[in-house]
Amino acid sequence: MPTLLVNIIYVYVYNVGMSKVIVHIDLNAFFARCEEIKDPSLENKPVAIGHDGRGGIVSTCSYAARKYGVSSAMPMFKARQLCPNLIVIPGDYHYYSSMSKKFFNFVRRYTKLVEPASVDECFADFTDAVKGQKDVVSFFRKLQEDLFKETGLKCSIGVSTTRFLAKMASDYQKPMGLTIIHKRDIKNILFPLKVESMFGVGKRTAPRLKSVGIKTIGDLYNKLESDDEDVKNITGKFFYTLKEWLEGKGSDEIEIEKWDPKSIGNSTTLPYDTDNEVEIKKYFLELAKEVSDRAVKEDKLGHTVQIVVKDQTFKSFNKSLTFDNPTNKWQTIYDVACSLYDKNFSRMTLRLVGITLQNLIDYQEMAVQMSLFDYSRHEEESATKLLINDLNRSLKKPLLKRASEVKKDGNSRRR
């Protein structure tokens, strides 16, 4: 018996000693709350932020609006039906962004290990910050109150030992929630929840899991433990991640490095569905300029241009082209977008068009990769001319008029 007791104490101390304190903080109804801070008369009134025109949806709404059944991603007209006195406000994203920075800087006063996860949430490692704290609950309640006093923002806090558990914990109680999930509490707290409330299980996967009898996170855990074939087929490689998450073995690493974009894109729903090429290309031009501007600002060049279109039935299609010489010039992006459009969608009636620059590299990186000769040549030649070269190689036959001027060379591929 004493041996057992020693083992228990050892296991406890060992675990506590090894575990980090990982926190997820989520701002409650962030955009709506920002508007309330700007104009306190909005408080306790149903407020929705979002575009009110064609295709407009609710981006965020206040808790007062949620009482009417309004929720985010809901079409605005439907929100108005549910709540006729809904106050609709178009987003002021510069303002939200400044409030977001205040929030992150507030958290950084407790720990430098802060990882923004989106405009209104972050992960943070509070292991050192809570060391010596006798009452962790009061500690985080105080943090919550201080944030409110200083900025007016409300937040929910999740405290645990891994990112996944912290995220689930912050989701557990809103608004102004504080939930601590110890590893031993996973069964009590998470298992009774519906399977669709599990992070990573979305509206496609949840029905498939339900079709094999999985209703709750607990049901899912049992199937994961028994290596269930159905669940393996449904979740693929994600199976093992889900298992680790629910065993409390998920990642506890906080990445503080600056966010490094892997793609830069812009898309827009057209004012009305159309198959008019001239109009559609005007939108491609605007999108190409926007994408180019942002790529230049981020000091990025892309090897791939992808266009996306959506037809009247909301079905979307991608087409992309990868080329040797990375670019961020709007002319090139526009040319490729138009080529891809001409080749694939010119007759189609479209609802939405978009352009994404992918396969990004830093401008510096490119300069290093290219020899001095290639680099200067690249600078001299227009990106469009180089592009035609790439297009011809990729498509194996001339695409643009000027193609005849360009010497054909085999099927060489990038890298």
Place this chain on the structure above:
DNA sequence: TCTGGGGTCCTAGGACCC
């Protein structure tokens, strides 16, 4: 007036090289 726009990551098939 039915259903945004910004992303990330994964999968599966085909081309191509060795």
Place this chain on the structure above:
DNA sequence: TCTGGGGTCCTAGGACCC
């Protein structure tokens, strides 16, 4: 003329999240 297998890259589509 008929044949393999490993590895990388490109492409298109899909799921998910905020």
